[in-house]
Amino acid sequence: MCAGHVPGKCAVNSIGHYGGYLHPVAKENQKENLKGKLIVFKRGFISFCFMVGFFFRPVDIFGHPKTALGENLDPQRTWLEWVFMPRHKPLFYNFMANIKAGLTVALVNVPLSIALAIGSGATPAQGIVSCVWAGGVATIYGSSHFNVIGPTGALSGLLASMVVSYGGGVLAPLALQAGLWMMLFLLLRVNRLLRYVSSGVAHGFGCGVAIVIAVGQIPSALGLKGVAQRETIMEKLKEDYRCLGTISVPDTLLFLVTVVPLLILSKRYNKIPWQIIFTLFGILMAQVLPRGSFVLLNMKYPDLSLNFFAFSSLDLLINPQWFHPRIILYGFGIAIVGLMETLISSVIANNHVSDKSYLNYSSARDTFGLALSNVASAFVGGIPSTAALARTALMVHSGAFSRMAGVVSCVAVGLLCSVLLPLLKELPMATVAAILMVVAYKLVDLNDLHILHVIDTANLYSTIITCAACILTDTFVGLVVGIAISVLLNYADATVSDVVFEEEDEMFASPRTPQPRVFRVLIVQPQESLLFINSEKIKRTIFERSVAFRESLPPETKKHLVLDMSLVNRVDFDGTKALGEIINAHREKGWIVDVLNCQHLRNSLVLCTPYQDLQKLEYMELY
Helix, strand or coil, rough: CCCCCCCCCCCCCCCCCCEEEEEEHHHHHHHHHHHHHHHHHHHHHHHHHHHHHHHCCCHHHCCCCCCCCCCCCCCCHHHHHHHHHHHHHHCCCCCHHHHCCHHHHHHHHHHHHHHHHHHHHCHHHHHHHHHHHHHHHHHHHHCCCCCCEEHHHHHHHHHHHHHHCCCCHHHHHHHHHHHHHHHHHHCCHHHHHHCCHHHHHHHHHHHHHHHHHHHHHCCHHCCCCCCCCCHHHHHHHHHHHHHHHHHHHHHHHHHHHHHHHHHHHHHCCCCCCCCHHHHHHHHHHHHHHHCCCCCCHHCCCCCCCCCCCCCCHHHHHCCCCHHHHEEEEHHHHHHHHHHHHHHHHHHHHHHHCCCCCCCCCCCCHHHHHHHHHHHHHHCCCCCCCCEEEEHHHHHEEEEECCCCHHHHHHHHHHHHHHHHHHHHHHHHHHHHHHHHHHHCCCCCCCCHHHHHHCCHHHHHHHHHHHHHHHCCCHHHHHHHHHHHHHHHHHHHHHCCCCCCEEEEEEEEEECHHHHHHHHEEEEEEEEECEECCCHHHHHHHHHHHHHHHHHHCCCCCCEEEECCCCCCEECCHHHHHHHHHHHHHHHHHEEEEECCCCCCHHHHHHCCCHHHHHCCCHHHHCC
16 A cells, blocks of 8 residues: 555546556556647647738748849749749749759659668658658758758758667757747847857868768768777777678679769769769669668668658657757757758859849748747658758759749659669668768768868968867757857957948040040048958948948949949958958949959958959959
8 A cells, every 4th residue: 555545545646646657547647638738839830820820921021032132033922922923923834944953853852861860860761751851841941042951961960869878759849949940040130149150160060070971871881790889989889890801892882882883973073963863773783682682771761761741749749758858959950950951052043043134032931841840840750951052052053943843843753753662672881871971971071171271361260260170079968069160269359340431423434435424423432440249240331331322322423333442351261251251242233343452351352252353354354
């Protein structure tokens, strides 16, 4: 009999326990209460969405989309137009170009989603489901017409360390938490604070993640057996060394004959989907050689199956075990990295599009789309997702016109994987390792590292420290350490973000123009160093003033921008990029641009292509 038992009374305490055991009736009551709360939450959320849609327009929430010079574009007036009129054109406008680009990206997405999911500690099915749902939702609701959202190498290091500590079940809750963090970022406009992440930190983080991915794929590349999961890189290397006696010659040879050609061909002929070609090659090798020659996907994941509509219940995603402080902190880190990658990818994609009419870019809307995509991924049991820079570039170069290309790509991935799943189960793990090794290599931008070495020593130190911290601790801690070090190294040089403007008239005559021509000149003089901390603010200030300057003049007036760099003591890697964007944006609008008094900065500007292009022009050609 339990202590304190009263005869004739049920020995149930106030919370329905028998001596610490939850009574089945109490457990059932708790479930019913939770279901009731979930129903109320769902109804409230749906009602809130309808209220927002009824009382507010997209522009009221996300602000006006901007041109490269910061000018307001005509926004979509209603939510239906926002979704179904991409780039102010009918939904199926230029549809054949969108189909071609979408199918091309889908062929690359299938093997990469499988490989990157495995690299993140997830199952191949989770990678495919995330690619379809997260990619589809972000395509519809995000701002960029070209971003390809799905599993990426940038997040794989963070996710893999979480899986080692908490198991694969942590991935969907992490996706939900990352999505909620992004919603909070949207409300607080935190995307403006990403300027504190310098290019040096971003490159250091990329190098660290690349090493984490590469080390994690050594067992699959060599066919090692009996390798236990370890959390740190050094522990993983020790474990690989311990199991080196189990090396498989067929797996190793398949890895080598895949990784080297894939690396060379994908770099030289980047419009061809080599990943799917080498995936099929690996499957063919597995069929030709005797069974057991390779470690196959279905050996590691014997229960591999696909269900795109197996929705997780909210109570599983918000289980108290997933709200450990470390998990919440990593959800925050995943949100920061994911948002940073997505916003950068959007800007790069828009810069590479020849027809920039009605791109209607809004970083707030991109944040919203990415947040929704991660929440959607969580509810289908997927993993956190973000923009993939290489696949986004492929989408642009394949001729995509609007977001319909992304929709086609997601549908094609779902259909391809559903049809080819029996074939994909025969994929050797050595082929997956080769694909991931190439992904890791591409995370390291050797050209940018060379530029950092030449012009920006402080940022190079940030790169080295961030990479070392990622390797010695983990990728999230490495990112935080890198940001802190980068700000400390540069903050003293970037305390001022002021810009002085002057306007004047200029007379010009030449043999080509016998009649003197009058130019209206806008002189811009930054008052301090141009660094990652303040370069975006300075660029935005210059754009706002130049737009006002242009609007105050008759359309036929020739406009001349003079950038006076006499008071600028230092320009870092991000500063040179900002300067290049200022030059290009104004030249595209027909301005004449000059950069003066910058002799003391020539070492910093030696690799700034837009500035060097200006120096190649003869003075007469400018006019």
